Amino acid sequence: MTDGQSFYFILVVFYLMECVKFAPPGSQALVCHLGKFGACSLRQPVTTAWGLKKSVFLAPLLPWPSALYLAPGYAPEQTPATTIARVSSIRHHQRFLRKATQPLRALAVLNLLNFFALLPAVYVRTYDERSILWTLAYCYASLIATAIHYHRLHRRLLPREQADRFKTTLYTALLPWHAPRAADLILLKGSLRWSPLAALAANAKNPAILKQLQYHWRAAHFHPKPRFPQAALATAFREAGLDPSDWLAKPKELDGPQYCPCCHSGYEKQATRCSDCDGVELQPA
Ligand SMILES: [Zn+2]
Numbered sequence: 120m121t122d123g124q125s126f127y128f129i130l131v132v133f134y135l136m137e138c139v140k141f142a143p144p145g146s147q148a149l150v151c152h153l154g155k156f157g158a159c160s161l162r163q164p165v166t167t168a169w170g171l172k173k174s175v176f177l178a179p180l181l182p183w184p185s186a187l188y189l190a191p192g193y194a195p196e197q198t199p200a201t202t203i204a205r206v207s208s209i210r211h212h213q214r215f216l217r218k219a220t221q222p223l224r225a226l227a228v229l230n231l232l233n234f235f236a237l238l239p240a241v242y243v244r245t246y247d248e249r250s251i252l253w254t255l256a257y258c259y260a261s262l263i264a265t266a267i268h269y270h271r272l273h274r275r276l277l278p279r280e281q282a283d284r285f286k287t288t289l290y291t292a293l294l295p296w297h298a299p300r301a302a303d304l305i306l307l308k309g310s311l312r313w314s315p316l317a318a319l320a321a322n323a324k325n326p327a328i329l330k331q332l333q334y335h336w337r338a339a340h341f342h343p344k345p346r347f348p349q350a351a352l353a354t355a356f357r358e359a360g361l362d363p364s365d366w367l368a369k370p371k372e373l374d375g376p377q378y379c380p381c382c383h384s385g386y387e388k389q390a391t392r393c394s395d396c397d398g399v400e401l402q403p404a
Pocket of ligand 1 (some may be wrong): 380
């Protein structure tokens with residue numbers, strides 16, 4: 120391996136490490152494709168970092184056009200006072216975050232192209248020390264411009280997090296693998312204020328999320344310890360324009376003589392309770 124290849128190998132490894140995101144335990148991630156909120160796809164954690172008590176997610180590998188948000192895993196009684204609880208407020212907040220981070224995401228793409236395309240191209244094509252040094256100076260100038268913009272944006276959106284701002288601005292100015300992911304921090308921190316239930320309801324156009332909301336609705340009726348109370352679910356559904364009136368009906372396709380009214384799994388005759396839903400009583404098909 121040449122020096123250049125080793126340098127890029129390390130750059131890629133560090134960049135991939137930047138794509139790993141930590142969130143409070145029990146969180147789910149929402150991946151917004153092409154800036155379209157409302158039909159975000161769900162992303163489950165790849166693992167749990169037990170030592171840190173965090174769920175670990177893998178963000179989309181490019182800083183644009185997809186974006187990662189979080190539906191935090193708070194229990195209703197732990198929900199902080201700053202939570203954005205209404206579906207319409209979450210939609211509004213997401214639009215605000217997307218708009219505010221647009222220039223930062225454009226700079227992210229520029230930094231990615233500078234370090235992963237322009238610099239190696241100049242190196243391979245010219246082998247000229249002077250040209251390489253000028254390109255490197257330009258690449259670092261764009262990093263510093265990104266850091267200045269990031270600092271201003273962070274101060275506007277997260278005014279109280281001064282320690283975090285100082286650290287991440289420094290990383291953005293100095294580390295070519297960090298700068299392309301600088302916008303992630305703001306989007307993730309911003310979305311951690313969303314109520315998990317309302318964030319899911321705002322994205323009910325996605326079939327997997329709709330299925331999960333239907334499960335929570337049945338759990339609120341049949342499960343001994345549902346994650347969300349019935350009243351909170353009803354409010355979120357009303358706000359999102361969802362009608363749950365037929366969500367408690369029998370599943371259309373049954374794969375056993377009995378079924379669990381909560382998760383809709385089929386069971387044989389000998390079983391009496393669902394093994395996945397804390398012993399919910401089975402119903403005849
Ligand atoms: Zn079940």
